[in-house]
Amino acid sequence: MHRNEKEAIVEEATALLAGANALYVSDYRGLTVAELTELRDKLRVSDASVHVFKNTLTRMAAERAGRAELVPLLSGPTAITICGADAVAPAKVLNDFARTHDELKVRGGLLEGSVLDNAGVRAIAVLPPREVLIGRVVGTIAAPISGLLTVLQGNISGLVRALQQIADQKEAA
Numbered sequence: 001m002h003r004n005e006k007e008a009i010v011e012e013a014t015a016l017l018a019g020a021n022a023l024y025v026s027d028y029r030g031l032t033v034a035e036l037t038e039l040r041d042k043l044r045v046s047d048a049s050v051h052v053f054k055n056t057l058t059r060m061a062a063e064r065a066g067r068a069e070l071v072p073l074l075s076g077p078t079a080i081t082i083c084g085a086d087a088v089a090p091a092k093v094l095n096d097f098a099r100t101h102d103e104l105k106v107r108g109g110l111l112e113g114s115v116l117d118n119a120g121v122r123a124i125a126v127l128p129p130r131e132v133l134i135g136r137v138v139g140t141i142a143a144p145i146s147g148l149l150t151v152l153q154g155n156i157s158g159l160v161r162a163l164q165q166i167a168d169q170k171e172a173a
Contacts, residue, residue: 004056013053015060016080017070022087022111024094024121025073026082030103036079039104042093047084052077062115069115073107088127095125136141 017023028036040050053061055074062070083090098104108117111124127133 007052010057010061010064011106013051013058014064016051016082017061017067018065019083020110021085022083022090022109023070023080024083024091024116025070025107026094026098027076027105027107028079029105030079031101035101035103037096039101042097043081043090046089046093047086048090048124049082050095051080052084053080059150067110067111073109078107081109086130088124088129091121091125095122097170102107 031039035044036050043050055076055078057070058074058078058080059071062074081094083088094104094106098106106118106121109121110116111120116124128136
């Protein structure tokens, strides 16, 4: 490979690493081309992509992109999963795929500048989807308001019942 080809690869990798909020590093040694294609297809659905670069070129790109904390994860055959807006869905895909394919070993990753180990990636994988988390937050915020409305409604209906009983008693008398 010529120097200018290597420089182009480093520039591409630098752009990918710099633009990613989350990325995961895996060892894909032992996966067949068909299995790697299957993994790529599953990750594409979750708005993520898998890239394989030489480690020396990736190290240079990581340092240029300001992601030097990624360098210790780069040893042996390395596949880097670049995530889109959602970091949870690709982690779930990688975790599920690694469960069915023992060859795939997730080493760790970066999530908004924080280094993750394998356990950290698994912890992210068990999180509920983003929509569910947003729904839970909205439900938590709305619970006191709906409780207040229930109490106020209960007081008003109690007052109406009391007035109705007084009116019934006056009619009977």
